[in-house]
Each structure stands twice: as C-alpha cells, then as structure tokens.
Amino acid sequence: MSNLIQTGDNADITKERRNATFDIHDMSLFLYGSEEILKRRKEMLAFVKSKPEFNDPIPTEFMNREQRVDNGARKIVAMTDNTDEIDAGDFFGEGMYFQGLIMGRDLHPMSLHYVMFLPTIQGQSDDEQLDEWLPLTISRSFVGTYAQTELGHGTNLSKLETTATYDPKAGEFVLHSPSITAAKWWPGGLGKSANVAIVVANLYTQGECKGPHPFFVQLRDYDTHEPLKGITVGDIGPKLGFNTSDNGFLLFNNFRIPRRNMLMRYAKVLPDGTYIKPQHAKLAFGTMVFVRSIMIKDQSTQLAAAACIAKRYSAIRRQGEIKQGAGEVQILDYQTQQLRIFPVMARAFCFMFAAYEIRDLYMKVTEQLGEGNTELLPEIHALTSGLKSVVSYEVALGIEQCRMACGGHGYSQASAFPEIYAYAVAGCTYEGENIVMLLQVARFLMKAAEEVMNGKAKLADICAYLAKRGANKSRLRTADEYRGDVIIEDLEHVARNQVFRAYDSLKRKEKEMPSEEAWNKTAIELCKASRWHVRLYLAKNFLHKISTAKGAIREPLENLARLYAFDIITSSHGEFLRGGFMSEAQLDELKGGFYTLLERLRRNAVAIVDSWDFDDKELHSILGKRDGNVYSSLLDWAQQSQLNRTQVLPTFNKYLGPMMKEGRSKL
Numbered sequence: 097m098s099n100l101i102q103t104g105d106n107a108d109i110t111k112e113r114r115n116a117t118f119d120i121h122d123m124s125l126f127l128y129g130s131e132e133i134l135k136r137r138k139e140m141l142a143f144v145k146s147k148p149e150f151n152d153p154i155p156t157e158f159m160n161r162e163q164r165v166d167n168g169a170r171k172i173v174a175m176t177d178n179t180d181e182i183d184a185g186d187f188f189g190e191g192m193y194f195q196g197l198i199m200g201r202d203l204h205p206m207s208l209h210y211v212m213f214l215p216t217i218q219g220q221s222d223d224e225q226l227d228e229w230l231p232l233t234i235s236r237s238f239v240g241t242y243a244q245t246e247l248g249h250g251t252n253l254s255k256l257e258t259t260a261t262y263d264p265k266a267g268e269f270v271l272h273s274p275s276i277t278a279a280k281w282w283p284g285g286l287g288k289s290a291n292v293a294i295v296v297a298n299l300y301t302q303g304e305c306k307g308p309h310p311f312f313v314q315l316r317d318y319d320t321h322e323p324l325k326g327i328t329v330g331d332i333g334p335k336l337g338f339n340t341s342d343n344g345f346l347l348f349n350n351f352r353i354p355r356r357n358m359l360m361r362y363a364k365v366l367p368d369g370t371y372i373k374p375q376h377a378k379l380a381f382g383t384m385v386f387v388r389s390i391m392i393k394d395q396s397t398q399l400a401a402a403a404c405i406a407k408r409y410s411a412i413r414r415q416g417e418i419k420q421g422a423g424e425v426q427i428l429d430y431q432t433q434q435l436r437i438f439p440v441m442a443r444a445f446c447f448m449f450a451a452y453e454i455r456d457l458y459m460k461v462t463e464q465l466g467e468g469n470t471e472l473l474p475e476i477h478a479l480t481s482g483l484k485s486v487v488s489y490e491v492a493l494g495i496e497q498c499r500m501a502c503g504g505h506g507y508s509q510a511s512a513f514p515e516i517y518a519y520a521v522a523g524c525t526y527e528g529e530n531i532v533m534l535l536q537v538a539r540f541l542m543k544a545a546e547e548v549m550n551g552k553a554k555l556a557d558i559c560a561y562l563a564k565r566g567a568n569k570s571r572l573r574t575a576d577e578y579r580g581d582v583i584i585e586d587l588e589h590v591a592r593n594q595v596f597r598a599y600d601s602l603k604r605k606e607k608e609m610p611s612e613e614a615w616n617k618t619a620i621e622l623c624k625a626s627r628w629h630v631r632l633y634l635a636k637n638f639l640h641k642i643s644t645a646k647g648a649i650r651e652p653l654e655n656l657a658r659l660y661a662f663d664i665i666t667s668s669h670g671e672f673l674r675g676g677f678m679s680e681a682q683l684d685e686l687k688g689g690f691y692t693l694l695e696r697l698r699r700n701a702v703a704i705v706d707s708w709d710f711d712d713k714e715l716h717s718i719l720g721k722r723d724g725n726v727y728s729s730l731l732d733w734a735q736q737s738q739l740n741r742t743q744v745l746p747t748f749n750k751y752l753g754p755m756m757k758e759g760r761s762k763l
C-alpha cells in the first residue's frame with residue numbers, strides 16, 4: 097500500500113490508503129495473475145514514459161479532429177517502431193496494455209490493421225497466402241482494415257450487397273457495389289489511412305450465391321496512396337467518439353482482383369469456378385468472435401478506470417455534513433454515493449475475471465480448429481455474443497453512473513468520463529448490435545431447452561443448469577450466510593425459469609404462426625433469457641474465482657462478489673418473488689445485506705481501485721489523479737484551453753462588444 101503514498105499527496109486520499117486492510121500489491125497480483133505480469137507492466141510503463149515521442153503535444157481533448165488524426169498516426173507509427181519492447185504475440189496482455197498507454201482511448205489509423213485485418217489474415221488465409229501476406233502485415237508494408245458493414249446492411253450479413261463474382265476466363269473476381277446502400281460504411285482507418293482491406297462480399301460462382309466471404313483487396317496505389325481505378329473511398333465524418341480514426345466509406349465499380357485474393361483457408365473457389373464449402377458454415381466469421389472475446393477485457397478495463405476516477409475523487413471531495421457542525425465529509429461517506437460507485441467496481445472485477453476465462457476458451461477453440469474440430473464453435477459464439485452484449489451495456493451504464501457521481505466536474509473533459517464513455521459505448525454496437533447478439537444466444541438456449549424437453553440433455557457445460565431440478569424455494573436465511581452455492585442456486589433458478597418461459601412462449605406461438613414470426617413475437621422474452629444466462633455465467637465465474645483468493649485480500653473480494661450478486665437480485669427482485677421462490681422478508685434481509693456490504697467495502701474503497709495499477713498516464717483523468725491533488729490540477733488543465741490563449745477573443749469585437757455598447761447607448 098505504502099508505494100502509492102507520496103509526500104505532497106492529498107491528505108484524505110493518503111488516509112484512505114493508510115486505512116486499507118490489505119496490500120494492494122497482493123490484490124494486483126490476484127487480478128493480473130502473476131508477478132511476471134506486474135513486472136512487465138512496470139517495465140512497459142517505464143519505457144513508454146522514457147520516450148518523448150509517445151507524449152501528446154497538448155492534451156488530446158484540446159485538439160481538433162485533424163490534429164487528433166495526425167497525432168494518432170504519428171504515435172501509432174512510433175508505437176509500432178517499438179514493438180520489440182513487448183511480446184507482440186501476447187495481444188490480450190502486453191499488446192492491449194502497451195497500446196492503451198500510448199494511444200489512449202481513441203481508435204487510431206491502424207486500429208483495424210491490428211484488431212481485425214491481422215487476425216483475419218492469420219485465421220482465414222491458407223498456408224501459401226499466409227506466407228505472402230503475413231510478413232507484409234507484420235512489417236507494416238501496408239495498412240489494412242476490415243470492410244464488412246455497408247450503408248444499408250451491417251447486422252444481416254447474408255444481405256450484404258457487395259458482390260464478388262468469379263470470372264473463370266480471367267481467373268479473377270469482380271468486386272462491385274450495385275447501389276449506394278452497398279457502400280462499405282464504418283470500417284476503421286478505411287477513409288484515408290488504409291491502402292488494403294479485407295472486404296467481405298457475397299461470393300457468386302457458377303451463377304450461384306455462396307454467401308459472404310473475405311477477400312484481400314488493394315485499394316490505393318502503394319506509392320502515391322491515390323485510390324485505384326474503380327475504387328471510391330473517403331472518411332464518414334465525426335462520430336460520438338473514435339475521432340482519431342478515419343472510419344470510411346468504399347464503393348467498387350467492377351473492380352477486378354485475382355482469384356487467389358479470396359482468403360481460402362476454409363472455403364475455396366477452384367480455377368474453373370467450383371466452390372468448395374468450409375467445414376462449418378460460419379468459419380468465415382471467426383475474426384468477429386475473436387474481437388468479441390478481447391472486448392470483454394477492454395470493456396472491463398474502461399469500467400475499472402471509471403470507478404477508479406469516481407472513487408479517488410469521492411475520497412478528496414468534501415461536500416455537506418452528515419453530523420451538523422462536524423465539518424464537511426468526504427462524499428465517499430454518503431451511502432448513496434457508495435451505491436453509485438461500489439457495484440460498478442464489483443462489476444469491473446467480475447467482467448475482468450470473465451475475460452480471462454474467455455481468453456482461455458478462445459485459445460482452446462483455436463487449437464481445436466487447427467485440428468479440424470469445430471465442436472466448440474456454437475458454444476464460443478453464444479458465449480462471446482452474450483458477454484459482449486451484457487458487458488458492454490453494463491459498462492456504458494456504469495461509466496455514466498460514475499460520471500454523475502462526480503457532480504459538475506464529472507461533466508468536464510478533465511474527468512475523462514466523456515472520453516471513456518464515448519469509447520466504451522461503441523462496444524454496444526460494433527461487432528454485432530447488442531440485441532441481435534442476445535438473440536444469437538437465445539438460439540443456442542432454445543436448442544438446449546429443446547434437448548432438455550426431449551430428455552436428451554447432452555448439454556454444453558454452460559447450459560447444464562437447464563437440466564437440473566432445483567428447489568422451488570430459496571435457501572436464503574441470513575444475508576451473512578448467503579454465499580457461494582446458495583447464491584448460484586437462486587440465480588440458476590431464475591435463469592432456468594426465464595429460459596423455459598421464453599421456450600414455452602415460443603412453442604405456443606409456433607403453433608399459431610410461422611416460426612420466424614413467433615420468434616419475433618417472443619424476442620423480448622428471449623433477450624431476457626439470454627441476459628439471465630449471461631449474468632449467471634458471470635456470477636458463477638466471479639464467485640468461483642474469489643474462492644481461490646488467500647490472505648487479507650479474500651474478504652474484500654468476497655464482499656465485492658457478493659455485492660455483485662446482491663445487486664443483481666435486489667434490482668430485479670420481481671423475478672425472485674415469482675411463485676414464492678423468495679419471500680418479502682428474505683428480500684428485506686438481502687437488502688440489509690447489501691447495505692452492510694457497502695459499509696464493509698467503504699474502508700478499502702480506494703485501495704481496491706489502486707490495485708488495478710492504473711498509472712496517471714493511462715487513466716488520463718484530472719479527477720482520478722493518484723495524488724488526489726485535483727483542484728490545482730484542474731486549474732492548470734483549464735489554462736491550456738485554446739480560449740485562454742488571449743484575454744480578448746474576436747467574438748468580443750465582432751458580436752458581444754457592439755451589442756453591449758448598443759445596450760449602454762440606449763440607457
């Protein structure tokens with residue numbers, strides 16, 4: 097703990113750190129997994145701080161869009177000039193941390209090159225293509241992006257309008273955008289930075305449509321960077337966030353590429369146009385599964401950053417009195433403030449632990465795919481889709497809650513909340529709109545429910561609870577005893593009930609109308625089932641993970657995990673009261689337990705967020721500064737506003753001055 101306390105720190109934040117009941121190093125170790133990882137984080141941080149080229153000339157929030165795009169391009173080149181400093185193969189760990197330290201929370205002109213283009217080359221090319229494209233990708237001989245979404249279609253991939261029609265005589269594909277709505281729209285870096293792209297287009301061969309497939313396409317001249325003939329490309333304009341990235345549009349006019357530019361690891365088109373289908377119809381969607389899986393870690397980090405800022409600020413902010421005359425209190429002492437922030441912190445831990453599980457599952461699936469085994473594909477698709485949806489939604493709400501908990505200063509860009517929110521909330525949309533992805537989970541759950549009903553019950557582990565009998569009354573007696581398995585049983589009960597309620601409703605409707613219509617008319621219940629399924633997964637994983645903690649960190653971790661579960665239950669208590677599963681008295685007991693947990697977590701509030709090991713450089717927030725000296729830093733920060741460069745703005749002489757002069761002259 098003491099390593100975070102330095103002379104000159106705000107007295108309140110120092111007191112918080114002195115009062116903590118555990119050593120933050122131990123907590124960081126538990127969170128990140130090993131001493132080696134913590135050491136590497138320190139080394140990478142020291143390296144980044146030692147390099148002036150990674151600094152921003154002025155805080156990015158004071159830059160206009162052109163300056164941001166320029167600054168982003170400059171820094172990403174500097175960053176990738178230095179990849180020898182990290183284990184670049186460790187994308188999930190070192191890659192993400194290194195990038196976060198240098199690039200901050202904005203995408204940059206090469207985001208898609210690393211997040212989707214490279215993984216698609218790695219995952220979808222055959223050996224010969226890999227030999228050709230991978231070295232060029234890694235050596236940054238071109239800048240790539242992933243162009244799938246169109247102006248008129250994003251979610252429904254089967255209806256993408258861009259066509260890739262095979263011409264066997266020429267041995268070429270002809271890429272074409274038959275309408276305005278066929279324009280590729282959104283791909284990161286496509287507008288001005290990328291000169292190549294993985295383009296997802298509907299493949300036509302021998303007169304038949306074979307569905308969406310990925311193609312490697314050169315878009316611009318490698319020397320002049322001018323768009324090639326037949327290509328129309330540009331930037332789509334400013335967005336809520338991601339403004340360092342030139343998300344772009346792209347239209348093809350009968351643009352020809354060689355046959356071998358179709359990525360052929362799974363599906364293939366032979367020179368005569370014969371189509372060889374992949375082993376699993378959705379293998380071409382593998383990169384989306386990859387990004388959904390890494391998003392969980394990224395999103396939980398953003399949520400933890402928000403909670404860290406809100407807690408540190410709440411520790412130094414004094415406002416109002418609890419006991420009259422006793423002096424203003426730290427706002428962190430208000431129960432309502434704790435309610436706003438502590439559950440957010442609990443969620444960040446929960447999501448991070450889930451991120452590790454997903455990383456491991458993803459690695460297992462990749463290994464299996466290498467052996468030609470696609471068995472786990474439906475499971476990982478359902479799990480990543482569900483986690484992506486629930487986590488990104490909760491993260492967006494949590495960040496906003498933290499912002500509001502910081503009062504007026506939370507609204508300033510000095511807090512970093514606007515930046516964190518704008519960055520994270522995009523995750524609700526990209527890589528599959530959240531509701532649509534929840535409906536994908538529901539497909540998986542309805543199949544599992546069907547198997548249970550048919551007595552087959554050879555279910556994936558994550559669905560095993562659907563086949564359990566379960567008690568019809570909660571075993572909850574006292575809040576203090578409400579832990580581990582008892583909590584899980586209750587969440588299982590609610591999740592199972594919702595899955596079968598949705599299933600029954602779907603089946604009833606299917607008797608009255610076509611199944612697609614029945615599906616649409618049950619969609620709200622289906623999404624609800626998916627959410628409960630994912631919440632259950634998250635809670636199980638969280639409770640299991642903290643049960644492995646030892647020493648002084650165990651108690652705060654248990655408090656966090658139980659707070660997470662109590663929060664879910666008390667905020668959706670109707671589900672637990674249904675059919676008398678819980679009584680009103682049991683719910684009151686839980687509510688009391690929830691308030692007790694808030695009190696218990698109060699003492700360690702700051703130490704818990706300190707354990708996330710955010711450096712000020714990474715947090716990029718005046719309110720969340722480690723030393724707690726917020727007010728003087730806010731004043732310094734504001735001095736950098738462009739408007740403060742001169743005492744008198746042109747607006748005075750042009751508009752306000754004449755107006756006031758006229759006002760005075762009329763008196």
Ligand SMILES: CCCCCCCCCC/C=C\CCCCCCC/C=C/C(=O)SCCNC(=O)CCNC(=O)[C@H](O)C(C)(C)COP(=O)(O)OP(=O)(O)OC[C@H]1O[C@@H](n2cnc3c(N)ncnc32)[C@H](O)[C@@H]1OP(=O)(O)O
Pocket residue numbers: 176179184187191192195207210211242244245250251252253254284378379381382384385387390391394473474477525526527528529532536539540
């Ligand atoms: C060296 C330097 C290192 C630098 C390191 C950098 C580190 C950076 C770290 C950054 C961290 C975080 C990332 C942040 C950055 C994010 C950038 C954002 C960029 C965004 C990109 C995009 O958005 S790309 C576009 C994404 N688009 C989508 O996701 C579209 C969504 N739609 C779909 O996925 C599908 O169309 C949909 C699933 C909705 C339906 O598919 P459809 O073909 O119509 O199929 P159905 O008929 O519904 O289903 C048929 C069956 O197939 C199953 N299925 C569907 N998809 C899959 C799949 N992927 N895998 C397996 N199975 C699938 C489906 O469930 C059906 O099954 P069933 O059995 O028949 O029920």
Ligand SMILES: Cc1cc2nc3c(=O)[nH]c(=O)nc-3n(C[C@H](O)[C@H](O)[C@H](O)COP(=O)(O)OP(=O)(O)OC[C@H]3O[C@@H](n4cnc5c(N)ncnc54)[C@H](O)[C@@H]3O)c2cc1C
Pocket residue numbers: 208242243244245248249250251252281282283284338343522525526527528529530531532535
């Ligand atoms: C910041 C950002 C970066 C992006 N980067 C890229 C990129 O690099 N490359 C790329 O190709 N794309 C990119 N995208 C596009 C992104 O993948 C899509 O926007 C996303 O997949 C959602 O698709 P959509 O925009 O077509 O939404 P829509 O599908 O039109 O969704 C609109 C509404 O319709 C609902 N809806 C749609 N279908 C159904 C259904 N079947 N059932 C029920 N409701 C439905 C949705 O729930 C939503 O409420 C990016 C988007 C953003 C915001």
